[in-house]
Amino acid sequence: MCPKTSKTTPLLLIGGICFVIVLVGITGITLINNINLSNIIRLNEKVASDSVSNNENQIKELNYVNNHPRNVYLKLNASSRDDEDDEQMQKEQEQLELPKISAVIGGSKPKVEDNQVKESSEAISPYSSTFSSHSSAGELTSTPSGGVAPSSSTVSVTAPPLPFGGVKYNQSSGLIDYEKRNQVVKMMEHAWHNYKLYAWGKNELRPLSQRPHSASIFGSYDLGATIVDGLDTLYIMGLEKEYREGRDWIERKFSLDNISAELSVFETNIRFVGGMLTLYAFTGDPLYKEKAQHVADKLLPAFQTPTGIPYALVNTKTGVAKNYGWASGGSSILSEFGTLHLEFAYLSDITGNPLYRERVQTIRQVLKEIEKPKGLYPNFLNPKTGKWGQLHMSLGALGDSYYEYLLKAWLQSGQTDEEAREMFDEAMLAILDKMVRTSPGGLTYVSDLKFDRLEHKMDHLACFSGGLFALGAATRQNDYTDKYMEVGKGITNTCHESYIRAPTQLGPEAFRFSEAVEARALRSQEKYYILRPETFESYFVLWRLTHDQKYRDWGWEAVLALEKHCRTAHGYCGLRNVYQQEPQKDDVQQSFFLAETLKYLYLLFSDDSVLPLDEWVFNTEAHPLPIKGANAYYRQAPVTLPVSNAS
Ligand code: DMJ
Numbered sequence: 001m002c003p004k005t006s007k008t009t010p011l012l013l014i015g016g017i018c019f020v021i022v023l024v025g026i027t028g029i030t031l032i033n034n035i036n037l038s039n040i041i042r043l044n045e046k047v048a049s050d051s052v053s054n055n056e057n058q059i060k061e062l063n064y065v066n067n068h069p070r071n072v073y074l075k076l077n078a079s080s081r082d083d084e085d086d087e088q089m090q091k092e093q094e095q096l097e098l099p100k101i102s103a104v105i106g107g108s109k110p111k112v113e114d115n116q117v118k119e120s121s122e123a124i125s126p127y128s129s130t131f132s133s134h135s136s137a138g139e140l141t142s143t144p145s146g147g148v149a150p151s152s153s154t155v156s157v158t159a160p161p162l163p164f165g166g167v168k169y170n171q172s173s174g175l176i177d178y179e180k181r182n183q184v185v186k187m188m189e190h191a192w193h194n195y196k197l198y199a200w201g202k203n204e205l206r207p208l209s210q211r212p213h214s215a216s217i218f219g220s221y222d223l224g225a226t227i228v229d230g231l232d233t234l235y236i237m238g239l240e241k242e243y244r245e246g247r248d249w250i251e252r253k254f255s256l257d258n259i260s261a262e263l264s265v266f267e268t269n270i271r272f273v274g275g276m277l278t279l280y281a282f283t284g285d286p287l288y289k290e291k292a293q294h295v296a297d298k299l300l301p302a303f304q305t306p307t308g309i310p311y312a313l314v315n316t317k318t319g320v321a322k323n324y325g326w327a328s329g330g331s332s333i334l335s336e337f338g339t340l341h342l343e344f345a346y347l348s349d350i351t352g353n354p355l356y357r358e359r360v361q362t363i364r365q366v367l368k369e370i371e372k373p374k375g376l377y378p379n380f381l382n383p384k385t386g387k388w389g390q391l392h393m394s395l396g397a398l399g400d401s402y403y404e405y406l407l408k409a410w411l412q413s414g415q416t417d418e419e420a421r422e423m424f425d426e427a428m429l430a431i432l433d434k435m436v437r438t439s440p441g442g443l444t445y446v447s448d449l450k451f452d453r454l455e456h457k458m459d460h461l462a463c464f465s466g467g468l469f470a471l472g473a474a475t476r477q478n479d480y481t482d483k484y485m486e487v488g489k490g491i492t493n494t495c496h497e498s499y500i501r502a503p504t505q506l507g508p509e510a511f512r513f514s515e516a517v518e519a520r521a522l523r524s525q526e527k528y529y530i531l532r533p534e535t536f537e538s539y540f541v542l543w544r545l546t547h548d549q550k551y552r553d554w555g556w557e558a559v560l561a562l563e564k565h566c567r568t569a570h571g572y573c574g575l576r577n578v579y580q581q582e583p584q585k586d587d588v589q590q591s592f593f594l595a596e597t598l599k600y601l602y603l604l605f606s607d608d609s610v611l612p613l614d615e616w617v618f619n620t621e622a623h624p625l626p627i628k629g630a631n632a633y634y635r636q637a638p639v640t641l642p643v644s645n646a647s
Pocket of ligand 1: 401461532533534592596620621622
């Protein structure tokens with residue numbers, strides 16, 4: 001209450017006190033409203049999850065090209081819709097009373113403009129879109145609002161119409177585990193805030209010594225690797241303030257011009273090009289498309305070889321490219337030159353410049369036509385002669401993501417790139433036959449093969465293949481579907497075993513199988529754990545495809561282990577020996593910990609409608625890219641220029 005009057009109290013003072021009281025009241029009400037609002041959104045999200053059928057342990061088939069309801073809808077509504085139609089769709093959606101989910105992703109309002117590139121001066125609001133719930137299976141709805149300041153360039157490619165109303169997409173969904181998911185968000189905040197504090201703009205953080213770290217793959221320059229790699233995870237988690245800090249840094253600081261860095265073509269592609277492409281798909285912000293193209297252009301000189309198979313390293317200033325001295329007589333590495341397809345193909349589609357796709361298509365042709373020993377792909381190929389180097393084969397280091405990109409190129413194309421799927425099936429059948437084995441204790445593993453000799457050793461890196469086999473099974477029904485799924489589950493189980501057989505509950509870099517040991521590292525240089533994501537990636541994929549609770553339980557075990565052994569006051573470190581009770585920490589917070597490890601764990605505890613697997617395909621650094629024909633955020637440029645004009 002304010003006093004009425006007083007002879008001794010100056011009127012001005014009373015007025016001031018009243019003003020402050022009113023101000024505090026208004027602020028309080030606003031805060032309470034905001035808190036209530038976010039609670040309501042969360043409640044809606046929970047209700048939405050609870051209301052759908054939860055078909056436990058059923059494998060979902062992801063055959064969406066012809067029968068995905070969105071595609072059916074798009075075909076039926078091929079002609080562009082005007083604003084009136086949009087309004088109508090909005091009304092229909094309201095009538096359906098679809099619950100909205102607060103998980104934020106996506107970008108500027110998707111709207112059909114005769115599939116044209118549109119000049120626009122409107123601000124892009126990357127937080128303006130929300131997932132609608134399961135009856136529409138993660139369709140993105142948009143709520144235009146003010147937002148991020150306009151970027152330097154204002155060209156944006158509009159997205160196709162979203163099928164509100166008219167289509168009922170009955171996708172079963174898992175529940176959201178809020179408590180566990182929030183824990184992962186807190187881990188991300190801890191990792192990011194400490195990077196920001198001690199290594200901002202540098203590549204990675206050294207949490208123990210609280211200073212920056214940079215690996216040679218980043219060419220000894222400050223490229224903000226953790227920012228570019230981690231930004232889409234922040235976006236998915238809805239950490240808006242942190243996202244904006246990162247975007248701002250990229251806009252103001254990120255450039256490869258005027259530096260003479262010797263970059264890894266592979267690492268730069270999967271982390272920087274891949275990261276920027278995902279951010280472009282999410283937001284439609286042209287900044288990211290420009291940066292993705294800028295980086296990819298710096299890599300192009302590496303492709304100037306007699307075969308078109310690129311070198312491993314390229315200098316950003318001189319364009320001089322070369323291979324690693326240790327790689328089998330000047331060879332390029334399968335997992336490196338074979339892991340460019342998703343990013344380069346998508347870059348061509350959003351820029352209208354076919355050059356990038358042509359470069360990776362050339363690599364594809366070489367690999368398609370070359371003779372493969374026993375149907376297998378060796379890890380080394382000489383870019384000058386087009387001949388294989390040492391006949392070492394692996395689904396782990398030096399081979400891994402090549403196989404991943406065969407399946408995913410097919411998925412990304414909306415299952416139209418049949419050549420890629422055929423090459424994938426041929427390769428995986430050979431691997432099943434020659435490299436996948438079962439241990440005496442019944443553990444399925446995929447062994448490295450050197451010439452004709454099985455090593456009975458599996459890299460942690462190969463643990464991604466549990467998810468890969470399962471995804472291969474879920475996306476095509478054929479003679480090998482059941483085998484793929486069985487092996488996918490088996491490998492994921494084995495990787496879990498490699499974790500729980502260590503006192504830290506974290507898995508070693510490589511593990512072996514013999515009469516004496518199973519799923520355990522034997523050599524000291526195999527016992528470390530560097531915050532790698534591959535095992536959690538498989539938990540995530542298997543969870544999405546089966547809804548078997550054990551995958552979430554395993555993921556949670558890993559969260560607890562990371563918190564116990566890898567967390568420090570200033571970020572997360574790897575471990576030097578997972579078999580010690582109190583292992584020494586390695587003092588490096590890898591950028592892929594933010595890009596992949598925490599993203600997959602977050603998604604593991606999220607609802608299926610956050611990045612549905614029939615709309616998004618993850619690059620090998622866990623940057624999700626949209627699937628053509630199934631995802632409104634593909635943002636394809638309408639015109640593909642003839643190569644002579646484009647290059
Ligand atoms: C990541 O950079 C990518 O997943 C890559 O394909 C292999 N290894 C690391 C993480 O372990």
